[in-house]
Amino acid sequence: xxxxxxxxxSPYTTEEQLAHLxxxxxxxxxxLVNREAELVDLRVELSAFRLEYDTRVGRKxxxxxxxxxxxxxxxxxxxxxxQWGPGGPPQTRTGAAYVPVEEQYRRTWQQPEEPPSPPPAExxxxxxxxxxxxLYRQLxxxxxxxxxxxxxxxxxxxxxxxxxxxxxAAR
Numbered sequence: 001x002x003x004x005x006x007x008x009x010s011p012y013t014t015e016e017q018l019a020h021l022x023x024x025x026x027x028x029x030x031x032l033v034n035r036e037a038e039l040v041d042l043r044v045e046l047s048a049f050r051l052e053y054d055t056r057v058g059r060k061x062x063x064x065x066x067x068x069x070x071x072x073x074x075x076x077x078x079x080x081x082x083q084w085g086p087g088g089p090p091q092t093r094t095g096a097a098y099v100p101v102e103e104q105y106r107r108t109w110q111q112p113e114e115p116p117s118p119p120p121a122e123x124x125x126x127x128x129x130x131x132x133x134x135l136y137r138q139l140x141x142x143x144x145x146x147x148x149x150x151x152x153x154x155x156x157x158x159x160x161x162x163x164x165x166x167x168x169a170a171r
Contacts, residue, residue, distance in 0.1 A: 121171065132171060139164045 010017065080088060089097045099107075124132070143164060145157040 124171070132168070136164065136168045 012020070083089075140161070143157050143160040145154045145161060148154050148157060
């Protein structure tokens with residue numbers, strides 16, 4: 001028999017064992033290539049699906065928003081009809097719609113109601129906080145306005161940084 005590897009006694013020679021290991025590596029590499037090709041195919045399919053989804057759903061969302069706006073306008077007209085009848089609100093000499101004294105007073109003197117403050121956020125564990133901070137820093141490095149000379153891009157980056165800072169502060 002030929003040489004053996006290590007302390008184990010094997011019926012195979014070192015060369016035979018190496019050849020077998022090389023075959024296993026080649027098979028694993030071939031499997032890896034196949035899996036990577038499948039991954040690329042799946043990513044292409046996912047990208048196509050996202051595009052199709054965004055196209056179809058985006059149009060439907062736009063249509064929904066238009067319908068909701070039309071419903072809001074109709075509800076306002078119904079409310080106005082119920083309040084003033086088919087002629088609509090009385091007109092002033094200038095042609096502007098009459099605004100009742102109570103409404104004028106409310107608009108002028110009453111403070112608008114503050115929206116209720118959101119409930120306090122649940123505490124975040126240290127690992128999540130570290131991830132949030134890391135992401136925040138990455139976004140700052142990416143969108144900081146000082147990283148460009150172009151005025152238009154600087155304005156856009158300033159808006160982005162404002163949004164990033166607001167999101168980080170709101171966490």
